[in-house]
Amino acid sequence: MNCVICKQGQTQPGLVTVTLEREGAIVVFKRVPAEVCENCGEYYLSDDVTGELLERAEEAIASGVEVEICRYVAKAISLCENSQSRFRSQGF
Numbered sequence: 001m002n003c004v005i006c007k008q009g010q011t012q013p014g015l016v017t018v019t020l021e022r023e024g025a026i027v028v029f030k031r032v033p034a035e036v037c038e039n040c041g042e043y044y045l046s047d048d049v050t051g052e053l054l055e056r057a058e059e060a061i062a063s064g065v066e067v068e069i070c071r072y073v074a075k076a077i078s079l080c081e082n083s084q085s086r087f088r089s090q091g092f
């Protein structure tokens with residue numbers, strides 16, 4: 001599709017890193033499938049993917065995690081590790 005940001009590039013399937021920050025919690029999703037603009041780098045997530053990311057972020061916030069890093073494998077969130085205890089012990 002045409003990129004709506006720069007209006008010049010075309011998007012191509014690719015993998016992006018998405019960071020969601022809410023209420024002091026940060027959740028990073030790596031290797032998220034997206035359409036990426038070849039010109040400006042803007043990315044577009046499908047509704048399904050967006051819903052899944054928001055759901056996972058809500059869970060992380062609900063469990064009191066400060067930082068969580070999740071990796072997408074085969075189009076699903078498969079591995080999450082939260083860094084709360086590590087950061088805490090370093091006085092973060």
Ligand SMILES: [Zn+2]
Binds near residue numbers: 006041
């Ligand atoms: Zn663009």
